[in-house]
Amino acid sequence: MNRTCCYATPSEMRQIGIFALLCIFAMTQSYGQVPAANYDESNMPEYTLPDPLMFEDGRPVKDTLDWKRRRAEIYTLFASESFGVMPSGKVEMKATLLTEKPQALDGLALRREVKLTLSYHGKSLDIMLLIYLPKGLHSVPVVIGYNYEGNHSITSESDILLTESWMANSKKLKITDHKANEASRGSQASRWPLKEILQRGYGVVTAYYGDVDPDFDDGFSNGVHALFSGPVNETSWATIAAWAWGYSRILDYVLTVPEINPSQIIVQGHSRQGKAALWAGASDSRFAMVISNNSGCSGAALSRRIFGETIAAINTTFPYWFCGNYKKYNGKEQDMPFDQHELLALIAPRPLYVTSAQEDLWADPKGEFLSCVAASPVYELLGKQGFPAKEMPGLHQPVIGDIGYHIRAGAHDVTSYDWKGYLDFADYHFKKTSQR
Numbered sequence: 001m002n003r004t005c006c007y008a009t010p011s012e013m014r015q016i017g018i019f020a021l022l023c024i025f026a027m028t029q030s031y032g033q034v035p036a037a038n039y040d041e042s043n044m045p046e047y048t049l050p051d052p053l054m055f056e057d058g059r060p061v062k063d064t065l066d067w068k069r070r071r072a073e074i075y076t077l078f079a080s081e082s083f084g085v086m087p088s089g090k091v092e093m094k095a096t097l098l099t100e101k102p103q104a105l106d107g108l109a110l111r112r113e114v115k116l117t118l119s120y121h122g123k124s125l126d127i128m129l130l131i132y133l134p135k136g137l138h139s140v141p142v143v144i145g146y147n148y149e150g151n152h153s154i155t156s157e158s159d160i161l162l163t164e165s166w167m168a169n170s171k172k173l174k175i176t177d178h179k180a181n182e183a184s185r186g187s188q189a190s191r192w193p194l195k196e197i198l199q200r201g202y203g204v205v206t207a208y209y210g211d212v213d214p215d216f217d218d219g220f221s222n223g224v225h226a227l228f229s230g231p232v233n234e235t236s237w238a239t240i241a242a243w244a245w246g247y248s249r250i251l252d253y254v255l256t257v258p259e260i261n262p263s264q265i266i267v268q269g270h271s272r273q274g275k276a277a278l279w280a281g282a283s284d285s286r287f288a289m290v291i292s293n294n295s296g297c298s299g300a301a302l303s304r305r306i307f308g309e310t311i312a313a314i315n316t317t318f319p320y321w322f323c324g325n326y327k328k329y330n331g332k333e334q335d336m337p338f339d340q341h342e343l344l345a346l347i348a349p350r351p352l353y354v355t356s357a358q359e360d361l362w363a364d365p366k367g368e369f370l371s372c373v374a375a376s377p378v379y380e381l382l383g384k385q386g387f388p389a390k391e392m393p394g395l396h397q398p399v400i401g402d403i404g405y406h407i408r409a410g411a412h413d414v415t416s417y418d419w420k421g422y423l424d425f426a427d428y429h430f431k432k433t434s435q436r
């Protein structure tokens with residue numbers, strides 16, 4: 001038929017209608033309905049937080065010995081109801097030095113790229129590390145943190161090996177074959193003010209998080225999940241737990257590096273990686289300090305406030321981040337046998353720094369702050385100062401105690417201001433500087 005205008009015929013209309021319905025059906029199948037977020041403080045439900053210092057049977061926790069037992073109860077809840085249980089099998093690890101540059105970052109740093117090969121029952125996985133250590137210093141503290149877009153994305157130095165594993169965010173990075181390319185060099189450099197960090201005497205160890213486990217729903221068939229393949233049930237570890245586990249494997253290697261102080265290793269993560277950093281810190285006491293940057297829902301922020309992202313929202317958009325049991329709490333925050341202040345409390349008595357950003361309401365800054373307040377009694381029971389604030393501080397007024405906190409202007413991100421806060425906090429604990 002000869003048509004000059006672009007109207008559809010009735011049969012084409014029917015086809016378009018059926019196609020649209022199929023699209024909507026497919027979308028609701030994969031993502032479900034994400035409930036609208038609440039951003040109104042006056043629309044908050046009344047809630048009572050579970051008491052970290054009360055056993056499940058109602059007995060109070062009176063001393064450090066009691067806390068050891070109570071801690072085990074709380075840890076088991078987070079493992080079986082939220083993140084999923086990590087495998088206990090021990091992997092073999094081989095470290096291969098791929099490159100070494102003695103004068104990196106204009107002579108400020110010694111730079112290495114190391115391939116960690118993890119092997120388990122005949123299968124193996126490579127994790128590429130990029131390491132910067134302050135030149136000429138010994139026994140340095142380091143920050144271990146994942147990056148989102150490949151090691152080559154964190155710096156403008158153009159000779160970093162390109163990440164070889166899959167890239168989740170392929171559209172944003174203009175990637176067509178799911179592999180990193182030159183276009184993504186330096187794309188995340190603003191999140192890693194390397195020179196400032198190195199000048200303050202700290203080293204950096206980073207890896208692309210997709211090397212450890214992919215950030216998409218692959219039925220747990222890639223990354224470390226493939227190493228430990230087996231039947232999946234409601235308590236099986238999900239992707240955030242896999243990233244947390246990966247942090248510990250990186251730590252295994254970092255502890256063998258002679259230039260690094262083994263008692264001053266910090267685990268840091270932003271957002272979803274912040275959730276993983278908290279779980280890594282809770283699961284592995286060899287991390288001397290934990291930094292959660294804008295970790296929000298199911299990270300540092302209290303779930304019962306139902307402000308910003310909710311359990312239902314996170315489970316719907318990212319069903320592979322948490323274990324099957326976590327879905328039980330969609331819309332049922334008040335029934336949860338734990339809340340996120342208890343995740344923070346699992347890190348006690350080690351120093352913990354939590355950051356928020358003013359515009360990052362999805363991550364509920366106030367909920368992150370209140371979580372620090374509610375974790376403090378556990379630090380205090382253990383003879384620590386805990387969190388020395390009850391009222392939310394203003395912008396750019398860090399609170400420094402055993403738990404530290406700041407909220408800065410701006411959006412969901414990692415900035416130089418955040419790094420300054422981390423390192424002031426680390427200096428306060430590691431170098432015993434006075435509060436700035």
Ligand code: GTR
Nearest residue numbers: 270271272273296297309314
């Ligand atoms: C959001 C997610 C958050 C947060 C963030 C991120 O889309 O809802 O929980 O983790 O992603 O990782 O940047």
